[in-house]
Amino acid sequence: MATSEPTGQGGQPDITASTEWAALAKHHDEVSDATLRALFDANPGRGEAFTAEVDGLYLDYSKNLLTERTLELLIALAHRAGLPERISAMFTGERINITENRPVLHVALRAPRDAHIEVDGVNVVPQVHHVLDRMGEFADRVRGGQWRGATGERITTVVNIGIGGSDLGPAMAFGALRDHSDRSIQCRFVSNVDPTDIWEATADLDPATTLFIVASKTFTTLETIANARAARAWLVEKLGDDAVSRHFVAVSTNTEKVAEFGIDTANMFEFWDWVGGRYSVGSAIGLSLMLSIGPAGFRSFLDGFAAMDAHFRTAPFERNLPVLLGLIGLWYRDFLGYDTHAVLPYSQYLDRFAAYLQQLDMESNGKQVTLAGRPVRARTGPIVWGTPGTNGQHAYYQLLHQGTSVVPADFIGFVTPAHPGVGAADGADQHALLMANFLAQTEALAFGKSAEAVAAEGVADWLVPHRTFPGNRPTNTLLADELTPFTLGQLIALYEHKVFTQGTIWGINSFDQWGVELGKVLAGRIVPELTSPTEPPLSHDSSTNTLIRRLRKH
Ligand code: F6P
Numbered sequence: 001m002a003t004s005e006p007t008g009q010g011g012q013p014d015i016t017a018s019t020e021w022a023a024l025a026k027h028h029d030e031v032s033d034a035t036l037r038a039l040f041d042a043n044p045g046r047g048e049a050f051t052a053e054v055d056g057l058y059l060d061y062s063k064n065l066l067t068e069r070t071l072e073l074l075i076a077l078a079h080r081a082g083l084p085e086r087i088s089a090m091f092t093g094e095r096i097n098i099t100e101n102r103p104v105l106h107v108a109l110r111a112p113r114d115a116h117i118e119v120d121g122v123n124v125v126p127q128v129h130h131v132l133d134r135m136g137e138f139a140d141r142v143r144g145g146q147w148r149g150a151t152g153e154r155i156t157t158v159v160n161i162g163i164g165g166s167d168l169g170p171a172m173a174f175g176a177l178r179d180h181s182d183r184s185i186q187c188r189f190v191s192n193v194d195p196t197d198i199w200e201a202t203a204d205l206d207p208a209t210t211l212f213i214v215a216s217k218t219f220t221t222l223e224t225i226a227n228a229r230a231a232r233a234w235l236v237e238k239l240g241d242d243a244v245s246r247h248f249v250a251v252s253t254n255t256e257k258v259a260e261f262g263i264d265t266a267n268m269f270e271f272w273d274w275v276g277g278r279y280s281v282g283s284a285i286g287l288s289l290m291l292s293i294g295p296a297g298f299r300s301f302l303d304g305f306a307a308m309d310a311h312f313r314t315a316p317f318e319r320n321l322p323v324l325l326g327l328i329g330l331w332y333r334d335f336l337g338y339d340t341h342a343v344l345p346y347s348q349y350l351d352r353f354a355a356y357l358q359q360l361d362m363e364s365n366g367k368q369v370t371l372a373g374r375p376v377r378a379r380t381g382p383i384v385w386g387t388p389g390t391n392g393q394h395a396y397y398q399l400l401h402q403g404t405s406v407v408p409a410d411f412i413g414f415v416t417p418a419h420p421g422v423g424a425a426d427g428a429d430q431h432a433l434l435m436a437n438f439l440a441q442t443e444a445l446a447f448g449k450s451a452e453a454v455a456a457e458g459v460a461d462w463l464v465p466h467r468t469f470p471g472n473r474p475t476n477t478l479l480a481d482e483l484t485p486f487t488l489g490q491l492i493a494l495y496e497h498k499v500f501t502q503g504t505i506w507g508i509n510s511f512d513q514w515g516v517e518l519g520k521v522l523a524g525r526i527v528p529e530l531t532s533p534t535e536p537p538l539s540h541d542s543s544t545n546t547l548i549r550r551l552r553k554h
Contacts, residue, residue, distance in 0.1 A: 012082075012370065012507050016377040020077040027073055028335045035472050036063060036446045052319045054311045057490050059321050060477040063446040064328055064408075065336070074327040075317045081505040083323070090500065091313055093119045093274075097511035098371060104511050105272075106279035106496065107309045110302035110489070119274060127272070131284055132302075135269055136295035138249070139287070142211065143182055143294065150243035151208045159188045159201055160288040161231060162215030163223045166251070167191040168359050169281025169492075170215070170288045172352035173301070176488050179349065179418040181292040189288075190231075193223035198230045207238045207247065214250045215285050217277050219257035222520070228261065251284040276511050278359045279496060282489075297485045304489020312497040322494050325410075325476065326501025332408045332474070333379050333502075342400070342409035343386035346438040349483055350412065354386035357495055364499045364510040371507055378506050381499075390437045400445060401469055408474045409445070412491070413438045416482040445473035 015021055040046050040062075050062035066074075089096050093103040108117045108124050115125045141147035145154045160170055171189040174181070181187075190201045202210075212235070214228045228248075235247050249267040250258040253275075258268050269284035281289070282302055290298040308322070317323045332338040341361075343354040365381030386392070386409070400407055417431035448471020454464050478494075480487045503510030529536055529548055538545040 012372060014370070014374070014377055015077070015081050015505055015507055018077070018080050020073065020080040024070075024073045024077060024331075024335055027070060031065075031067060031070065034065065034067070036065065036474070037471065039065075039067065040447075052321055052324060054315070054321055055307045055490065056481050057321065057487065057494070058479045059324065060479070061324060061328060063442055064331075064474045064476065065472065066328065066331060070331065071318070071324075071327070074331060075323075077330075078317060078323065078327060078501065078505060081507065083317075083501060083504050086504045087313055087500075091117070091309075093117055093124075097276075097509060099509055099512045099514070100273075102511070103274040104276065104279075105274040106276065106282065107305075109271075109275065109280075109282040110305040110309065110493075112306065124272070124274075131269055131271065132295075132299075135284055135287055135290055135298075138269075139290045139295050139298075142291055143185065148246070149208045149210070150239050150246045153206075153208045155211045156184065156209040157186050157188065157205055158211050158213060158288050158291050159190060159205075159231065160213045160215055161190045161198075161224055161227045162213075162251075162285070163191040163221060164359060164363075165277025165280050166215040166217060166221075166224065166285055168278075168352070168356045170286055172350075172356040173281055173286065173289045173488060173492075174292055175352050176347075176349045176483060177289070177293050177297070177301075177485055179483075180297050180485055182294065185291060187288050187292050190227050191223065193226050195230070198227045198234075202231065202234055207235045207243070210235070210247060211291075212248050213288055214248065214252075214258075214261070214263065215287070216251070217253050217271070217273075217275075217280065217285075219250070219252045219254040219261065222523070225261070232262070249287070251287055278363055281492065293485060301485035301489045304484075304486035304491075305493040306489075307486075308490045308493035308497065312493070322497030323501050325494065325498040326505070328474075328476065329382065329408070329498065330502050330505060333382050336406070337379070338382070338406050338408055340383040340385060340405070340407050342407050343384060343412070344389050344392060344409050344441075345386070345412040346389045346434055347412070347414055347483055348388055349418065351388055353412070353491075354384065356492075357386075358384045360495055361499050363513050363516075365503050365506070365508065366515060367503075367506075367508040367510070369508070371509055376506055376508055380506050380508060381502070389441065390434065393437065393441065397441070400473060401448075406473055408476075410476045410478060411438060411442055412478045414480055414483050414487075418483065442475045442477055444469060445471065445475055447471045448473075 046062045052059045090104050091107055093105055095101055095103050097104050103119050105117060108128055111117060111125050113129050116123050117125055142155050148154055167189055174187045188201045190198050212231050214224065216224045232244060235243060244262060245264045245267065248263050250263045251269045252258050253271055253273055255265055255268065259265050269287055271280065271283040275283050282305055286298065312320060312322050329341060343357055345353050361381055361384045367380050368376055370376050413435060421430040448469035451464050451468045454467045459467055499510055529538060530551055535552060538548055
């Protein structure tokens with residue numbers, strides 16, 4: 001961690017004071033009346049023109065409230081903010097995480113074996129592949145039944161204990177890639193310090209066939225250590241102390257703490273401080289995923305990331321998917337003032353994708369000061385949320401269509417279903433139903449239904465306003481052929497680099513998370529106030545003091 005003020009990073013001018021920002025503000029005034037209907041009418045080829053594709057991942061951004069000129073101005077802003085130089089700085093291991101004095105090198109996790117990326121003069125790629133090889137050997141042994149529990153039984157359940165980036169990545173990816181998994185090994189994920197989480201995860205398990213992965217970058221996180229202790233007690237109660245080395249492995253950067261906890265460091269898979277927690281699913285943090293989909297599946301997952309990395313690094317901004325998503329999001333956030341962004345996958349397998357992106361985006365870009373430590377004048381990261389369609393259609397889409405807030409959204413879909421349905425149903429292909437809804441929603445959001453069209457259907461006058469859809473609600477459509485490990489890697493890297501693009505333009509540090517610290521410190525102070533046998537003097541505010549007393553009564 002940096003103890004003295006870093007040099008050379010504070011001089012960045014405020015992007016909102018640039019001529020490029022002013023040009024966008026002026027442009028916004030000129031185009032603010034434009035409707036998606038008018039934009040499509042003016043350019044019949046818009047649906048083909050406003051698209052970009054890389055390695056089978058297709059982005060249609062035509063249903064956005066922007067013109068070619070908007071994009072030109074946004075790209076000029078990206079150049080003004082030094083985006084090309086910042087991309088290069090990240091990929092070459094510069095210490096761009098200035099508040100923690102670290103490089104930001106999750107891109108090294110998926111680099112091919114012969115790549116060369118240096119940190120302090122040392123090529124880190126061989127270390128990355130050394131750990132991947134060890135993970136691969138271990139995964140093969142568990143999957144092949146050579147690694148067995150203390151009583152000689154095969155491992156049939158893997159429980160990953162971690163939180164934040166040490167949970168969301170593997171949990172989301174395990175769910176997304178179930179169809180590519182070895183179903184004789186089930187994975188569970190325990191994250192919450194609420195004791196019911198570990199209780200429910202272990203209630204029906206046999207310790208003899210259970211493997212725990214304790215995943216924590218720091219190995220000091222309260223929730224994870226509490227759950228890991230509970231898991232060890234549960235195991236030892238049934239199988240004794242000697243069983244721990246066959247049933248516990250660790251993933252961490254902190255060898256000392258792993259040893260202190262009592263896990264054999266021979267069973268530890270390491271990663272490095274230049275991997276941020278929310279960017280770590282491609283590191284050893286993905287061990288549970290590798291156990292599930294196998295080393296080859298995991299390599300393919302990393303190859304998807306690497307393909308998107310190469311695209312981000314080399315494609316012109318006009319055709320660069322992460323840059324386009326970043327710029328469009330920034331347009332809505334800063335010039336149209338939209339606060340939230342929805343991610344709506346039309347795939348049940350992507351059930352946890354929005355939850356994953358919440359950490360990625362909101363922990364990265366939920367910042368209020370620039371790299372120079374001055375208040376940021378722009379509006380930074382949006383509130384990210386979403387669940388898979390079509391469930392949302394029968395819940396919150398009402399607000400998306402007719403509410404007073406405009407919510408830009410990403411619709412994510414796949415051409416080929418993993419499973420068309422169950423049994424030989426009545427001929428209606430369920431995947432076609434799903435995709436029909438996927439298409440219908442963006443069409444309805446964009447073009448709505450006018451009062452005239454409603455009235456022409458013979459609807460009573462008084463009912464017309466209720467049944468009118470304003471339209472003009474912007475969306476991106478992301479379409480891939482199939483949800484594979486490769487596609488999932490592409491998608492994650494797409495959003496990682498989108499977040500990078502936006503953070504760079506806002507001039508903030510997307511790679512620290514000081515905002516989570518205060519609550520941790522206060523919780524540490526409150527624990528003894530709740531658990532000590534006699535009430536200690538309480539010096540919080542009157543609300544917190546009263547609540548503590550109420551809890552103590554029980
Ligand atoms: O408190 C936030 C955070 O530091 C996240 O950034 C991180 O992903 C999570 O906690 C878990 O941290 P660790 O892997 O060190 O247990």
